[in-house]
Amino acid sequence: MVPILSVFSFGLGACIASFLNVVIWRVPRGESIVSPPSHCPKCNAPIRWWQNVPIVSWLALRGKCASCRAPISPRYVLVEALGGCLFLAVFRMVAAATPPSPDVSLLLAHTVSVFVLWIWVSLMIVGSFIDYDYKLLPDFVTVGGMVLGVVYGAFQSAIFHSMFYVLNSVAGLAFGFGLLWLVRFFGSKAFRREAMGMGDVFLMGAVGALFGPVAVLVTLILSSVVGSVVGVAMILLSKTRLGNFAEIPYGPYICLGCLAWMFYGPELVGMYIGMFK
Numbered sequence: 549m550v551p552i553l554s555v556f557s558f559g560l561g562a563c564i565a566s567f568l569n570v571v572i573w574r575v576p577r578g579e580s581i582v583s584p585p586s587h588c589p590k591c592n593a594p595i596r597w598w599q600n601v602p603i604v605s606w607l608a609l610r611g612k613c614a615s616c617r618a619p620i621s622p623r624y625v626l627v628e629a630l631g632g633c634l635f636l637a638v639f640r641m642v643a644a645a646t647p648p649s650p651d652v653s654l655l656l657a658h659t660v661s662v663f664v665l666w667i668w669v670s671l672m673i674v675g676s677f678i679d680y681d682y683k684l685l686p687d688f689v690t691v692g693g694m695v696l697g698v699v700y701g702a703f704q705s706a707i708f709h710s711m712f713y714v715l716n717s718v719a720g721l722a723f724g725f726g727l728l729w730l731v732r733f734f735g736s737k738a739f740r741r742e743a744m745g746m747g748d749v750f751l752m753g754a755v756g757a758l759f760g761p762v763a764v765l766v767t768l769i770l771s772s773v774v775g776s777v778v779g780v781a782m783i784l785l786s787k788t789r790l791g792n793f794a795e796i797p798y799g800p801y802i803c804l805g806c807l808a809w810m811f812y813g814p815e816l817v818g819m820y821i822g823m824f825k
């Protein structure tokens with residue numbers, strides 16, 4: 549079953565990400581995500597279904613519009629591949645954590661967690677690219693993530709008959725939101741300009757609601773370290789002939805930190821504790 553479901557997960561992720569490309573492009577422009585149907589932005593030729601197969605069509609058309617040969621950004625195919633890989637990684641992770649013959653409630657819980665994490669990685673993809681393009685994080689990503697996290701915590705509490713899950717979720721939400729609010733408040737005072745937007749504060753609240761307070765700390769540390777390294781590298785590179793780089797907002801780094809927590813959380817905490825031994 550696992551190999552078949554793995555292929556299905558990748559395919560579904562790539563298809564969903566193909567739709568996320570539409571969301572990333574249209575939502576910030578205030579356009580409808582259902583109509584009009586996909587068309588080439590250059591020549592307006594409608595994109596037929598066989599030209600819209602994720603990853604495959606872009607490669608077959610060599611990244612060009614079938615009608616006018618205008619180049620199509622490789623970002624579309626990268627987002628589709630990213631969606632496929634992340635959906636696959638979520639499924640493999642949950643499958644690996646499921647014992648060979650799980651009881652009904654565990655199987656149900658793990659199935660639901662696959663769908664919850666698929667929704668969350670989809671929201672992170674949309675949030676990261678819209679934040680990169682427009683320096684804003686839509687509410688449906690951040691507030692949506694918070695609601696998803698608390699509902700999921702309540703569901704786990706009900707199925708496992710333990711209040712731990714929902715309390716961990718609410719504590720994570722409060723901790724993530726509160727911590728980033730403080731960073732934002734004192735950062736703005738120290739630098740006399742807005743250190744980060746409220747969207748980042750809400751996004752960290754969502755990370756906490758989904759994964760708890762420890763995840764918030766790990767995500768904060770990782771996103772700050774990676775963000776600083778990339779930021780300094782870009783400042784240095786922009787002084788060379790390679791030219792200017794757009795400043796990357798904080799949202800995508802929070803998402804990267806959260807992904808690292810999701811897939812390597814226990815290892816990262818173990819490494820950190822090991823440093824003090």
Ligand SMILES: [Zn+2]
Pocket residue numbers: 588589590591592593613614615616617618
């Ligand atoms: Zn065209």
